[in-house]
Amino acid sequence: MLDNENAFVAFDRVQKSYDGETLVVKDLNLAMPKGEFLTMLGPSGSGKTTCLMMLAGFETATHGDITLDGISINNIPPHKRGIGMVFQNYALFPHMTVAENLSFPLEVRKMGKSEREEKVKRALDMVQMGSFAGRRPAQLSGGQQQRIALARALVFEPELVLMDEPLGALDKQLRETLQFEITNLAHDLGITTVYVTHDQTEALTMSDRVAVFDDGRIQQLAPPDELYEKPQNSFVAQFIGENNTLEGVVQEIQGETCIVKLDSGDIIDAVPVNVSAVGDRTKVSIRPERVEFKRDRLHADAHTLKAEVLEFIYMGDIFRTRLRVAGTDEFVIKTRNAPDQARLKPGEMIEIGWLPQDCRALDA
């Protein structure tokens, strides 16, 4: 784990309040190494954008210290921080052409004309917008504007780039293309990136690490796979991907496994994550694609549950089946659409099970 001393960007016990009564950001600690692509993910109002604004310098931290490359930037005005930023609505200056927009950060840095033109051209080529230099932002499509905004944030070669939900206004296909382009650019140029989004797919596909925000705190800070497969608490488990939740009480803890008695009386195996003692209430989380129902694939020594098929949904690449399990009607399993895959029918009674390590006993 990186400590704040040699991190490139660090938040040290940062708090933020707008009204002096409630904290929007509560005790934020975060350390980023150089070159990392970090995404702040969370529902709206979770404090992620506030964090970004504090880093950019548009909001001041009520308490705590933010450092950039080892220097505290609390008292440095935004224009001296040298941080590139891409805004949600692009914020391209409508009265300037694309080239003028890109030239702006270089002009305010008193760069010579020929150098400016060269850098603008290089930045435009980088986002494949070389032929649009003379256009006005209003004459560009959303995706093109996004590319220009990105080029503008990179043209003055900042070491840190902040992106505030930059793809929110684009359609799905364009979003996916641009996700790919942004990550590639960031890695190729070796820039440190802080990316804010509420779209978890975006977060998972783009980032080196994801910080899941809720209620003004980072709930979990981990690489995408760890975040998905090993959520640290029930909020993260719920927020990232699809998730089945069963509620119960811990009956027995044996090192890496525990036994949970569900409210329906059924017994299941799980990994104790957020439970410490027998008798704790817990929410057990199982990913839909980790649930098995074929007899030959159920584990002999694990507990199984009886389930009734309620609904079978054909989704093309996968089948989504809704089951009634242990008193809940919202239990979902996903199976791959393979030639030998069974298509369950509503009303069918099956038996389901999973590997104990796929089932995590989290906080209630």
Add this chain to the structure above:
Amino acid sequence: MLAADGRPLKASLNRALRRQKIRALFLIAPLLIFILVSFVMPIFDMLLRSVENQIVGNTLPRTVVALQDWDENADTAPDEVVFAALYTDIALAAEYKTHTRLGSRLNYEMTGISSLFRKTGRAVGRFETDVYTEAFQAADPAYADPAQWAGWMQDDNIRAALPQTTNTYDAWAQMIVEEENDIPAEEEPWDFVYTALYADAAGGAALPISVDLSAIEPVSLQASFAEIDEDWIDPDVWQTIKAFSPSYTDGYFLNAVDLLRGADGVEQRPENERLYIGQFINTFVMSLSIMGMCVLLGYPIAWLLANLPARSANLLMILVLLPFWTSLLVRTSAWKVLLQQQGVINDLLVWMRIIADDGRLTMINNQTGTIIAMTHILLPFMILPLYSVMKTIPPSYLRAAKSLGATDWTAFWRVYFPQSVPGIGAGCILVFILSIGYYITPELVGGTKGVFISNRIAFHISSSLNWGLAAALGTILLTVVMVLYWMYDKIVGIDNVKLGG
């Protein structure tokens, strides 16, 4: 392209749209008619008065015709023929009481004509032309018989033989009917009809009953008029009458730009009579100053309004709008109280020993007073369009500029300000056009130096009653505003002006 039924697509589309257009027209019809009747037509009629000049031709029709043969560049009064025509015209006009109106009209062009006409109107009945009447009636009693006259005047042969008499009798007969409510066939014609008869006879026309003219001693009408007032043989008076005899004149417009039509064509008015060019310049300079003051004072407030949190912004907005809810007169009078020499501001400055008691500032009844008071009154018209434009500029632009390395000032000047220019444009047009035609405030606080051209117009409408000049001034003002508007459209583009949204 053809539509499904085989007609051209364009025609089908037009037909489909026509219904919509007609319906839209019906919806706005009441307002359109109201505006046309109550606004456009009166204004048009008023503007027409700036060139209209039918009063001379209507009041002195015969004189105007007779004057065509008179050379206005010759330094002599017209001949007897013109005076004969004038005699008939004035005698009739005196009965219709239109000669005083004509006098006032011509008095705008040459002082003294008003009293000349008034005097002449009173004296014209006492001319010695009764010698003709008596001579004709003595020669044959038929000439004294109203019925006989009426009979003659229905005989086409006689009418053709006696053109002047016919013309004069007809006008007289009409006057008798309209003004005296009598029947011409029962009234003895007046002296000027006999004068016309004598003129016809002297010209060799055959009379219905021949009369020996040699017994009559001719009366010189020129001398008679000269006896009333020497001005009648002054060529200048006749020049003025002839110059303003056409139905339409450019005289009002020339007057409105300090010119006059002299003997040698258009020339400048004497120095001490030049009024209006200076007044126009004054109006423009003051309007521009007011506009500039409004931008300087309004811009920061509009910015605050657009960027404060909603609650404080609403309070500020009420303060901005407060002047709208207060009577204009009250606000203007309040400025009088504040600005006058014994007023609040001067008292305060004296009390603070910034100025001496005998050095009190003159801030009212001059241009300063007008500019201060009108800036205050017109400020909301600058703030509101500015505000509505600024409201549409997202704060993220400023943030983006700062994140790109611009200082607060650069971010404002390079990014925010250019985007607020449409608001400045709208505010400036609004304030400038409103102030250029403002009347009440300059009238109250402007004194003599700080008044606008509109105050001149009002003076000519209500005091001097020179509506033609008022209309000419108004037309010039309107034209100038339209030209400015057009120039603004060419330079800035009216599409860039935003009043909201």
